[in-house]
Amino acid sequence: MTSVYDLPSPFFGEKVFLRAIEESDLPSIMEHWNAYETRVSLGKFVPSSSIEREQWINEVNQKAKKGEAYTFAIIHKVKEEFLGTVALKRINMINRGASLSVSIHNPANHNKGYGTDAVRCILKIGFNILNLHRIELHVYEFTANAVHIYEKLGFKKVGVRRQASFIIGEYRDDLVMDILEEEFVEL
Ligand SMILES: CC(C)(COP(=O)(O)OP(=O)(O)OC[C@H]1O[C@@H](n2cnc3c(N)ncnc32)[C@H](O)[C@@H]1OP(=O)(O)O)[C@@H](O)C(=O)NCCC(=O)NCCS
Numbered sequence: 001m002t003s004v005y006d007l008p009s010p011f012f013g014e015k016v017f018l019r020a021i022e023e024s025d026l027p028s029i030m031e032h033w034n035a036y037e038t039r040v041s042l043g044k045f046v047p048s049s050s051i052e053r054e055q056w057i058n059e060v061n062q063k064a065k066k067g068e069a070y071t072f073a074i075i076h077k078v079k080e081e082f083l084g085t086v087a088l089k090r091i092n093m094i095n096r097g098a099s100l101s102v103s104i105h106n107p108a109n110h111n112k113g114y115g116t117d118a119v120r121c122i123l124k125i126g127f128n129i130l131n132l133h134r135i136e137l138h139v140y141e142f143t144a145n146a147v148h149i150y151e152k153l154g155f156k157k158v159g160v161r162r163q164a165s166f167i168i169g170e171y172r173d174d175l176v177m178d179i180l181e182e183e184f185v186e187l
Pocket of ligand 1: 037038041042084101102103104105109110111112113114115116117137138139140143144145146148149152
């Protein structure tokens, strides 16, 4: 039988690795968290203060302690630079389900492969460590790169929440996407 130490760590991808979020990450978070493109893509229309983000870090750690949600920092493997966060939230161990979210904070770092790598890692964590059965997400139809990476990693579009989001004066559709554990294994 293979030793567990010989198995690749799901926390390490090709370009990024995931680790716990520390209070010392606050300055890095504040650097690009309020970038307009990133915020709007996540439905956070009102800019956040550093106090609000500090409280968020505490909440993240409380939820992880209770096993309700796990949010990780995405770190550049070579530069060891903070790139953003990826999370499994609303973990339900009866249904073995969770919701996924991901954000690469600095728009200058978008479309460089970091998001795909981070989502691949968190799917491995969800299915192979947390023993989840189904992971879902909601995504705005206009964030085409996000929809593309989710489909590439095996998510399926399972519904549309029509005009669910009011964004800068217009109602927009949200897509509901999900992936089951057996679909992830097939990849
Ligand atoms: C969405 C997000 C996480 C993706 O991460 P990323 O590092 O930018 O994405 P990647 O570089 O890994 O992959 C982007 C893919 O989208 C493709 N893409 C880029 N623009 C596209 C477009 N307009 N239409 C379709 N595909 C597009 C790229 O070609 C690439 O695919 P490929 O690797 O098959 O060529 C990141 O852009 C982000 O944080 N955006 C703001 C927050 C957000 O939207 N989060 C998701 C909420 S559900």
